[in-house]
Amino acid sequence: MTVAPPSQADLAAYREEADRFEAELLEEHYLHYAGHKPQLELEPIYERHAGLTERERVRAVGAAVRGDEATRWLWRFAVEGYLGNLTKEHTERVARLEAELEATVDGESIRFRMLQPVMANEPDRERRRRLRDVAAALRDEHMNPVMLEAARLHRGAVPTLEAGDYVEVYERIGFDLEGLADQCRSLLDSTERLWEEHADRLFRARVGVGLDEAAQWDVPRLFRAAEWDADFPADRMLPALDGTLADLGVDLRSQENVHLDLEQRPGKDPRAFCAPIEVPQRVMLVIQPIGGLDDWRALFHEAGHTEHYAHVDSTRSIEAKRFGDAAVTEGWATLMENLVREPAWLDRRLDVSRPRQLASEGAVIDLYFTRRYAAKLLYELEFYRAPDIEAMRGRYVELLGEALKIEPTPANYLFDIDAGFYVTEYLRSWAFEAQLRDFLRTEFGNTWFTRRDAGELLRELWSEGQERRADDMLAELTGSGIEMAAIEDRIREGLALA
Numbered sequence: 001m002t003v004a005p006p007s008q009a010d011l012a013a014y015r016e017e018a019d020r021f022e023a024e025l026l027e028e029h030y031l032h033y034a035g036h037k038p039q040l041e042l043e044p045i046y047e048r049h050a051g052l053t054e055r056e057r058v059r060a061v062g063a064a065v066r067g068d069e070a071t072r073w074l075w076r077f078a079v080e081g082y083l084g085n086l087t088k089e090h091t092e093r094v095a096r097l098e099a100e101l102e103a104t105v106d107g108e109s110i111r112f113r114m115l116q117p118v119m120a121n122e123p124d125r126e127r128r129r130r131l132r133d134v135a136a137a138l139r140d141e142h143m144n145p146v147m148l149e150a151a152r153l154h155r156g157a158v159p160t161l162e163a164g165d166y167v168e169v170y171e172r173i174g175f176d177l178e179g180l181a182d183q184c185r186s187l188l189d190s191t192e193r194l195w196e197e198h199a200d201r202l203f204r205a206r207v208g209v210g211l212d213e214a215a216q217w218d219v220p221r222l223f224r225a226a227e228w229d230a231d232f233p234a235d236r237m238l239p240a241l242d243g244t245l246a247d248l249g250v251d252l253r254s255q256e257n258v259h260l261d262l263e264q265r266p267g268k269d270p271r272a273f274c275a276p277i278e279v280p281q282r283v284m285l286v287i288q289p290i291g292g293l294d295d296w297r298a299l300f301h302e303a304g305h306t307e308h309y310a311h312v313d314s315t316r317s318i319e320a321k322r323f324g325d326a327a328v329t330e331g332w333a334t335l336m337e338n339l340v341r342e343p344a345w346l347d348r349r350l351d352v353s354r355p356r357q358l359a360s361e362g363a364v365i366d367l368y369f370t371r372r373y374a375a376k377l378l379y380e381l382e383f384y385r386a387p388d389i390e391a392m393r394g395r396y397v398e399l400l401g402e403a404l405k406i407e408p409t410p411a412n413y414l415f416d417i418d419a420g421f422y423v424t425e426y427l428r429s430w431a432f433e434a435q436l437r438d439f440l441r442t443e444f445g446n447t448w449f450t451r452r453d454a455g456e457l458l459r460e461l462w463s464e465g466q467e468r469r470a471d472d473m474l475a476e477l478t479g480s481g482i483e484m485a486a487i488e489d490r491i492r493e494g495l496a497l498a
């Protein structure tokens, strides 16, 4: 039976309440992952806004989706809210396990959330392997049964929303999943030799093994890039960010809507994140600065999100502020993150000894992520249509292993899925960044990031938020939409600097 679409007034009320719900969820995530609050408590939030996740209401919002872009984004929110509500206890349980579980490795007790950073800092390969094995065993024993149950609940619930399967839901929202998957297949083909050659070289330089020997437990070590530590000290991270933003005309310290959470705290997630609790009035930037290349990149990435959200015009729609195309905000984040290995930026902000080498190594890391996310999209498309979820553990190993020539950790086959095909937002954002960077260089020169007028353009684009798709924003600036091939061009340009 078809459901009638809601009235405009109903839709407006739904939109308003969705905004409040999202703000409360982000606040709770911020408090928990920043280590201010030991438990992640989602249930009271879902209960306060139970009307948003009633099936009939979600179906009604779906019935209102036609050509209207804003309603499509709202429907995505409604579907994700509906599914999130079904498995909120699962999400809480997994967060609790991640925060509380401790592993014993070689007689030493390590919190689960610290296993990855400890692995990255461990020069001894054998011990890294033990750390990985312990993390995988904990995931299999504790988290995976919960995540499997959640995946099954979602699988059963999607058809009751009259939207086909999970893949169809996102196609109806306007995600061109098959088109993107085709572009990913060509990218995987055209960059395979490039990956084999350059990954082998970088693994040898940073980890001491070639690609044929490299294992999953070597990957955090590869990213850790310990040999660059002296070039990226912790105490210069924030001054460099202040200076970079100042060049663009943004005074970070006087932004009353930006809150920096920099302290060390037990239970704080070591990964930097941005929580745009109120857009643009209250945006949190959370990090524990430890220094090193990876940490610098994470700070600049999250600062890109932070400045984007902090600049959104407060009179814009809720879709512009929260629910629109996430490739836009990921693009802004990547643009900032990639400054950290731009030779001209390095000359200005740091005294890095070999900036061209750093840039070309950065291109190898981009190649890793591009190939990994391309393979993840292919995996996720299969995952949501597979008759037997558990059988996908093997496909995960095949598809990711084929792309990277490194066997992934099988226990991560559920954890390594980004809900809502967020993987496509990253892939599109990387192309968006590559194309936007070309545009900025043409308009403002290779040191565009030192130009006040470039900053003015960025602030104007940031103020739009993300209601307009990244493709449309780019098309207006450059005359062409998002092309995955732009990522490959950018990577080849970086590799050639070595």
Ligand SMILES: [Zn+2]
Pocket: 301, 305, 329, 330, 333
């Ligand atoms: Zn991001």
